[in-house]
Structure formats: structure tokens, C-alpha cells
Amino acid sequence: MATILAVHAHPDDVEILMGGTLALMAGRGHTIRIVTATAGEGGSAEFDPAETGRIRQAEAAASAARIGADYRCLGFPDLGVFNDDASRRAVTELVRWARPDVVITGSLADYHPDHEAVSLLVRDACFAAPVANYRTGPAAALDAIPALYFTDAIGGRDRDGARLKRDFAVDIGATFATKRAMLAEHRSQQAWVLRQHGIADLGADMEAWSRRVGSDFGVELAEGFRQYRHPPYPKAAALQDLVGEALLANP
């Protein structure tokens, strides 16, 4: 059985961009660890940062529990994720603690600065994780760099509006109901996304996105991924092999 480490910036990003794929792999008995860089404490006009962070971490934990995953928050400040020395060490320690076969994080290009920063941090932490002389904490260095994947950006485009490349997608038709139930645990976000993004229904917005990715690959519902293969990162198709018949090649 494999261990999959899913890391994104805020509670609900993992669910929107890779929840169906994680549910699929959890259903096959793999170990899933979901991590957010921040508690998303900026995401409320109703509660103060401390209370919002508590609420959102509880929502993320409830979401993870729906697929038997564990949940951790790195405790970086919302809108305060930076690719700096202390943060790289913290994310490397996380990767060493998780001991993953596969790591999935956000897109290097996205609309939110925390999304881009967490993607860079995870990319570079995977590189650093086997470097034993790079000291980060109690967790032992890994034997090798784990297989690394990026999700789509929110909306699938970079900051110039160009569509981002995908290497493949995963058919999430069989696990979409679970994905939807995971996202629905983020109850506090319904009011916030209406105020901040003009999105009236977070679940419907996520479904429309999953259908759009699905239509790109000739199925009903899907999630898109890109593998980071730059040397010395592993080129083996680890995630593709784990999802098996749910794998969708680019048309």
C-alpha cells in the first residue's frame, strides 16, 4: 500500500482540486495525509482570525475523516506563505514525517499568492527531503525524492489567462459524491466565497469545474494533474499506476 501526501494552502483547496482522486485511492486502502499550509484564518467576515482558524481546521479534519485520512495544518499565516528558509525547513520536515510515495500539491501558477508559494515549497521540500545534512527536526531524511504532482490551478489558468498544461486526468465519477461531501464539511466557506468571490454555491462551483475537466477528457467528471519530472525527481508513473483504470490520457 502507498502513502499519498496532499498539501495545499487553505482548507478546501485539496477537496476542490484533488478530493475525488484522494477518495479513490483511500477506497483502495492507501494511506492519505491531507495538509494545509494555513488554517485559512482570513476566510471570514464574521469571526476573528483565531476563531476562523479553529473553525476551518475542524472543518478540514471532518472532511479528511470522510475518507479515513489524517489532517494537519502547518500553521503558516493566511496570505503569509513564503518560500523562505524557515518555511522550506518546515515543509521538508513534513515530507520526512509523512514518508510519502506520492506527493500532490497545487499549481506553480495560480490566482492566490499562498497557492503559488506552497507549490514552490513542496517542490523544493521533496528535493531536500533526502538530503541528510539539511537539518529540519526529528524526522529522518528520506531515502529518495518522492514522486511529485501538481493539481490544476483554480480555474485551470495562469495569471495571463493561458490554460495550464496537464499530463493526465483522473476519472472521479465513482467518488464524486464523496468529494462533494468532503467539500460540504467546509460550511464556513459558503458565506465567505459569496462575499469574496461572488460564488453563490461552493459545491455547485466545484461540480462545474469537475465537469469542465471531465469534458476535456471525454468523461463526466475528472481532476487534472501534471507530474514534475525535472531531474533528479522520479519519472516513474506512480500516481498514474495507483489510479489504474481511472487514468485518462490527454486527448
Ligand SMILES: [Zn+2]
Ligand atoms: Zn486556497
